[in-house]
Amino acid sequence: MTVIPEATLSVLPRADGSARYAHAGYTVTASVNGPIEAQRRDEHAFEAHVDVVVRPAAGTGGTRERHLESIIESSLTQLILVKNFPRQLIQIVLQIETTPDNDYVNTKLVQASLNFPIVPSLLQAAVLALISAAVPMRATATASVVAVVSQEGTKRLVVDPSPRDLEQAQSVHVLAFTSHDELLLAESEGDFTVKEWDGVYEAALKICCRPTSTKAGIDVMLDDSEDAAGSDMRQFLRSTVEAKVAADLYWK
Amino acid sequence: MPREAEPSLNEKQFIVQALGEKLRLDGREFDQYRPLELTFGDQYGVANVTLGKTRVLAKVSAEVTVPYVDRPLDGVFTIATELGPMASPAFEVGRPTETEVLLARLLEKTVRRSGALDTESLCLVAGQKCWSVRVDVHVLAHDGNLIDASCFAVVAALRHFRKPDTSIASGQLTVYTPAEREPVPLSWLHSPFCVTWSFFGDDGETALLDATWAEEQVRVSSCTVSLNRHGEICQIAKLGGVPVEAVALLQCTAVALTKAKEFSTFLDGKLAEDAKRRNKGGFMAELSSENDR
Amino acid sequence: MAAPSLSFSRPVFAKLSPHPYLLRTLAPQPPSDAAASRTNGRAPQEARPVHIHTSSLSHAHGSALVRTGDTTVICGVRGEVLPVANIPQYRPQATQQQQDDGDERADERGGLGRGELKDYDLLVPNIELATGCAPQFLPGVPPTTLAQTLSTRVYSLLHSCRVVDPKSLRIWYTPPTEVGNNMDTEEQQRQQEEADDGDDGPQLVAYWVLYIDLLFVSLDGNPFDAAWAAVMAALRDTKLPAVRWDPDRQAAVLQNNSQPTTTTATAAAAVPGQGKNSIKTTPLPVAGLPVACTAAVFPEKKHGGESMAASAAATVGNRHWILLDPDRSEETLCGETITMVVDCSSGGGGGETRIKSIEKQGGVVLGRELIRGFAGVAEKRWKEVRDAMQ
């Protein structure tokens, strides 16, 4: 189970872009193809149609995969410069490879209930794959999941909660931010107050939008200390991508 | 409907012409496989297989269910193949192409019908409760020879898999969680592998192993032999295409056996490696006993 | 974008170019002193009134019809019995624990924990849109993505809010003390076995499964709020018949008032007007009253604004309006939406508003402050719906 996120770009030789992202027990492989010719039925006159497919590791998905797809799609459409490719299709496939297993229960194959905690992994994998496919984007995005767990009366925040934590959790929150610090996605369930949500927001903001250098390129490497606040997603994204770019431009 | 892109005339002609001069584009021998890689995940029953640029992920899962009325003493064992847009934009979700149907059928014949997995061992309470073991085959990248790669992934995943332990007390079934009891391996009978030949030339005189996607697009016929390391053949499929000399086919099966043996040893090695990594006691024993069969 | 020309009648213009039209009504030009309002005449933060009628269906154990504006949905709740013998992965120990430590754990345990409800699929909500409730929803096709998404959201919310307590769905059986008069020996044994570890107290023999079916008669935007309200109203209206477990028939038998009850049915009451030999029924306990409140963000610029500029000071061309309870035409003009589910019923603890769910997606306008503020809007909506439920 990886505490620090790991990612590899362009893992699929035959797709326009792809990425494999592993974090907190979730592993997702994403592929991007596009811009390609859209089929008549989902052709859009003014912008590209962003099609997201989520495939579960086991079983033939169901209603909840459709819901996950609509969440991811609505977020990516905000990032991709869809107007650059009218009548085109940008197809994103998210293949879930592993999900953290809970040793205390025997998981069922088909489940209708949403599983929030996987959303950040799906979104992150998709963003990385889009970058690897060099699809023009307005901004990048980072996401994280935070749970509010109460133990003997005292509430505490748990970043990247384990399935065990989730069982005890009073509420689970997924937040995603664009690289311009805008709140892109906010999904919460459970039982909480505005104040608690505020606290969660703070925590998520710390993880997703830790200020790195605004100067392009010359980045001030912040200390990568793995404190309770969780990993620095923005820094992670940047270093991962830069490593890939540097490798691609080895000849320059 | 999106269609798979046809190769250009120049490519079609050249590939055949080059083969005529014993040349493959990637410089391989005719009976040479691309580098085969197998990695297991942290979880049981997840196999990641790459064969050149072809990439397949197989995942095994099991849950307790109700047996089919006509087979009260058997468990349920299904292999689900999926060739989605990730492999190529030509593949649509929920619209199986011929390639996919073919793949599914061959895996079915090779692994399921050949009784590689003892389905009776999956029965828990006759006619009431049994295990349903399911293998999901996800094709992540398609650069030819899906069949051999997928079959290898399926067998690897199944042999790596562990299902929850169970007990029955006074007619009451208990399925233990991994925390309560260490999961147990499936009762595995033999490991079949697919070896696919592609034929080229006007009367299929040239035979290649492990054809790439480009090669597959111009081949005139193909034949898949499924067999285990003991040379027991589960099925042979030559579905149409130009007729091929019977003698040639015999040679193909002979070579196939050596390949199957290579696969088998390779897999055993990988499983042993993984076992060491986990250093679970008693697992080695099981493994070797499996190999003895 | 065509400038609004007066040669068009308002409705025609609204149809031809809805975006500029709505923009015009929301942001009246200086000369006109009309207050900002929506094409449908509502104020931006004004929701459509809710009308709720319950127990209008006689074949369902609970039912409700909810109408907000031109969105009308019917919900029927029906209970069927699931013998534990029919649950492949059933585990008595697990449920016993549930029962024992479940009670004190229940309170501090979040709604997201696993349990019988999820593991045994005791709640089965489904939403049917293919009734021609709107031109794009015709029958003969598989459920649309919208229908599937709605079903999933209802399902998740039902569990995360812990509206239904699994305890109230358990069906118990107490074996007669004088052992087996008409029991086959195998049956006897089983009970003996369980008697050993369960001091022959009541045994859990079956569960109620609640089928919660929603059918949209008419859809004019904001399906989720209506659907959820219907679910809550129907559940609160649900009365499960008191049943007695018959080990011979391996079935739950309806009880008339005449027979004594052996179920855990508390406060069983004969409900008048339900069947001649009035079947005894128990109202289903429903925890709290979560209410969903949805709004959509209408951007001044068509097809989504420019995020760079948006992060800068809100200039003209980047204004936006938060439209509460959007109708169909508004939904098509808005990308970003937020749904907040709140429960202000005292059950929520200390009168403080409990938020049960937030779903915000499809844009970057709704930030921290706006969402904080939206909680207030949701509370207001909660009262409206609460009143409609009474």
Add this chain to the structure above:
Amino acid sequence: MATETERLYVLPGDAIDEPLVPRHKKQPLRLGPGLRHIPPSAIVPTVAGQLVVEPRKNSMWMEYNGGRYVPAQNDLVIGQVQRSAAELYLVNLAAHTASATLPQLAFEGATKKTRPQLAQGALVYARVVLANRHMDAELECVSAATGKAEGLGPLTGGMAFDVSLGLARRLLMARSRDEGGVEVLELLGAEGLAFETAVGRNGRVWVGSDSPKTIVLVGRALRETDEGRLDVEQQRKLVKRLVREMR
């Protein structure tokens, strides 16, 4: 060649500070691929890559690899004929994309009678004359200025290999060795191999030769250079090795 220190890696949406943007008196600022201008004065990258600034030409662009080919004006491309319609051929530049149009008279000295007949699946070496997001790209196999083919036209025989867009671009550079760091083709030629090539910006390289052996060898050299990310020195070694194998 740029040195480590002055490398500017940027991600989509990153802010590029003012001083980096060249401010030239006369020439207008020219933005290359991967950048967009947001009024009033912001220049923002839309892809991840290295920001390259050319103060003399008062231009800046993004250097990156990968992705799917999107037609741009004046690109040299290798297209594959899908079918011929009245007066024009429909030509595919990348799989699953809308096909570009190639007028049947846009060949050297083509007339109603002498226009070339291209079968489905035939390859053409062409230039993009019109590319715009709202229309399908338009190609030509003859220079409108000179009326000469200038190397454009049908590609017969030989073999077409797929390479990354990055390598294709480098191969097309005027001084591909110094600027693009790729010399493999020259090296192969120097080894006395007789072959001709046509490089398409859309990631295809056509290789023609009488000896299939040579074609295969060139193809492998290109592929290994591309996938192995070989620098000039490694390319030299590679060529030596391959040639040795062949002989």
Add this chain to the structure above:
Amino acid sequence: MSDRRRINGPVGATIPPVSEDGASREVAGSRGGRSRPPNAIRKMYLKTGVTPSASGSAYLEIETSGRSGVSGLKLSCTVHGPRSLPRSSPFSPHIILSTHVKYAPFATRQRRGYLRDPSERDLGTHLEAALRGAIIADRWPKSGVDIIVSIIEGDQDRETSKTQGDESWDLMNALSGCITVASAALADAGIDCVDTVAGGVAALVSDKGDASPSIVIDPIPSEHDRILAACCIAYLPTRDEVTNLWFKGDLPASDTELYTKLVEKGIQASAKANRVLVECLGETVG
């Protein structure tokens, strides 16, 4: 294989609670006879325009007979079109009706599945036949119209145990309701018809007490001991035409007139329903 586009219940079968062995007898005993005169139909409530986004729509509710536990029909119908047919379909000189009838899962004693079952298809075809005769079809060449009826509540007695309340008789009432409500919706959609068509049911019933079987209209199965035969009729009053006739059951050979009588009664029932229909349309439409 479970439907992966819906939320499926438990794998194991769920059973509705069974009633006491004695229950059905009790019911039989307590069953009061018919509460209306033999040639009176139940009160109907009809309303158009319940689904504004549809071209036309209507809601029909038939009052439950005085006794509790007996539910009346509740139908809602939406009409979409006329709309041009998809390119793929062949040329058609007249409008093409596609009718769908679907029971809501909670409409009947047994929970209904989401997939259409044969009885629903039957209703669909009968409805189509009934309406085709009424619509002036050649006014819209190359176009089609969808008529969707959702049966929110079937005409069924809740307490009667499966043994006796035979569903097939309920279908009759359901169909006649479908015809009436669809006719209203069509009018609401402004699709020209030669006349408003309404449905009516007549049945040959034998109750203990009276010697010979008698004919009643708009029967409630649970109000009678046995229903020997029934017919559902779609009738155009002004033209005096029957567009659809559905007959079920067997008639004693003794009385050859019986069949004609039954049909006439059915027409009566239809005519009565028609009055309500016209009244309603008079208020809302026109």
